Amino acid sequence: MIKQANEHPVAAAAGCDRLRSRRRLATLALLLFGSHALAQPALxxxxxxxxxxxxxxxxxxxxxxxxxxxxxxxxxxxxxxxxxxxxxxxxxxxxxxxxxxxxxxxxxxxxxxVIKLKVTPTAVAMLVKDDSPLRGAADLKGQRITTTRGSIGHFLALAALRSVGLHGADAQFIFLQPAESRSLLSNGQADVWSTWDPYTSMVQMEGGTRVLVSGEGLFAGHMLLVANDQAIREKPRxxxxxxxxxxxxxxxxxxxxxxxxxxxxxxxxxxxxxxxxxxxxxxxxxxxxxxxxxxxxxxxxxxxxxxxxxxxxxxxxxxxxxxxxxxx
CATH class of the missing domain: 3.40.190.10 (Periplasmic binding protein-like II)
Incomplete structure (x- = not known):
């Protein structure tokens, strides 16, 4: 048994060399590719x-x-x-x-x-029901405006009020998510819904509403791509x-x-x-x-x-x- 184990020392040495070679190649591959992968954490x-x-x-x-x-x-x-x-x-x-x-x-x-959008009459808009007596921004005084707080819809409502010498305090804001705002306008619990596409396109196609104030001239059409400071430092690539x-x-x-x-x-x-x-x-x-x-x-x-x-x-x-x- 001992003799048989030592029968081919050259072959055994060659096998060890091949094993060491494979290990070196694996280590090199890890250094070349693995470290690159580690340097590219998920975005x-x-x-x-x-x-x-x-x-x-x-x-x-x-x-x-x-x-x-x-x-x-x-x-x-x-x-x-x-x-x-x-x-x-x-x-x-x-x-x-x-x-x-x-x-x-x-x-x-x-x-x-920055993504630049073409501002159309309904890209961002303040909507009312077809039978609403409101006809323009000047009619917003005292009205119930539903929108999402801090959204572009909120901005449009404020800009529309200011365009006719009014302020946010001159209207009653109801801050909700879009689906809830839509319901409020439909059931008469809000007078105006200030929102954005695709909601504007959706309700326009469904009918029953019209644009009271368009975002044209009030909204620049910029969608910002925003990163936090840590990601900018650590993931610039x-x-x-x-x-x-x-x-x-x-x-x-x-x-x-x-x-x-x-x-x-x-x-x-x-x-x-x-x-x-x-x-x-x-x-x-x-x-x-x-x-x-x-x-x-x-x-x-x-x-x-x-x-x-x-x-x-x-x-x-x-x-x-x-x-x-x-x-x-």
């Missing part, structure tokens, strides 16, 4: 009703991603802002109004990208790559509107026509974080401060990060 993304995930998936931009992406979904902007502030997500989409609302409350967040993917995905969606609308309808359960209408008019595209965006956010912040919604001065430029401005 946690939030959007309303999985809208960004649906977009990226439809455009094929979730294929061959060199880092994991974890998606979270919320019904409105406020929970997204809260998740960003708490560090529960790294990046998410917010309108300029909820962004200001969150940043002014101390959330450690910055705008790292993922953020930069993610923004480029979004850029390409929006371009694809604009070129394939019907195909994309069908995919959206499959997720939302809304009629295809709702998404087709929204996509046909909005034509979103990525733009750089620049002076026009800073000016728009500053305008929103100034309005909020004058209305007593935020109480301290707000420097919009301090909450902008232009280091991800590479736009394809």
């Amino acid at each position: 946690r993304v939030s959007s309303q009703k999985q809208s960004l995930k649906i977009l990226l998936q439809a455009a094929g931009e979730l294929e061959q991603v060199p880092y994991p992406i974890e998606f979270a979904s919320f019904a409105a902007a406020a929970p997204t802002a809260e998740a960003l502030a708490a560090g529960a997500v790294d990046i998410g989409s917010l309108g300029d109004a909820p962004f200001v609302f969150a940043a002014a409350a101390g959330a450690p967040i910055k705008t790292v990208g 993922q953020i930069a790559d993610f923004l480029r993917r979004l850029d390409r995905a929006y371009a694809w969606a604009n070129q394939h509107q019907r195909e994309f609308s069908k995919i959206q309808a499959g997720y939302s359960g809304l009629p295809l026509e709702v998404h087709e209408r929204s996509n046909r008019y909005s034509l979103p595209r990525r733009i750089a974080v620049g002076p026009a965006v800073v000016e728009d956010v500053q305008h929103t912040a100034d309005l909020y401060r004058e209305e007593g919604i935020i109480h301290q001065s707000f420097d919009a430029a301090a909450y902008m990060d232009a280091s991800f401005n590479e736009v394809e």
Whole structure:
């Protein structure tokens, strides 16, 4: 037995060498690839009703991603802002109004990208029932306005009031999530619903409502891509790559509107026509974080401060990060 065990010392040595070689190769592979993977932790993304995930998936931009992406979904902007502030997500989409609302409350967040939407008569709008006696912004005095606190709908209502010399205190605000606001308008417990697409497209197609005040001229059409400060420090490569993917995905969606609308309808359960209408008019595209965006956010912040919604001065430029401005 002993003789047999020592019968082929050269072969045994060769086997040991091969084993050591394989181990060295495995170690080298770990150093080359494993450490890269470890250096690319997951990017946690939030959007309303999985809208960004649906977009990226439809455009094929979730294929061959060199880092994991974890998606979270919320019904409105406020929970997204809260998740960003708490560090529960790294990046998410917010309108300029909820962004200001969150940043002014101390959330450690910055705008790292911007999606420009075409502002149509119904992209953001204040809606009333067809038989409402209200005919314009001047009629908002004393009316019950339902919207989501800190949302773009809230901003529009304030901007509309101020456009005719009124203030937020001149109307009665009822702050609810969109589905609840819609119900209040329908059952007569609210006089006006201030909201945004796709809700505006949905109720317009259903009939029974009309636009009292449009966001045209009052809303700049910026959707902000917002990251928290820790993610900007620790995940800049993922953020930069993610923004480029979004850029390409929006371009694809604009070129394939019907195909994309069908995919959206499959997720939302809304009629295809709702998404087709929204996509046909909005034509979103990525733009750089620049002076026009800073000016728009500053305008929103100034309005909020004058209305007593935020109480301290707000420097919009301090909450902008232009280091991800590479736009394809």
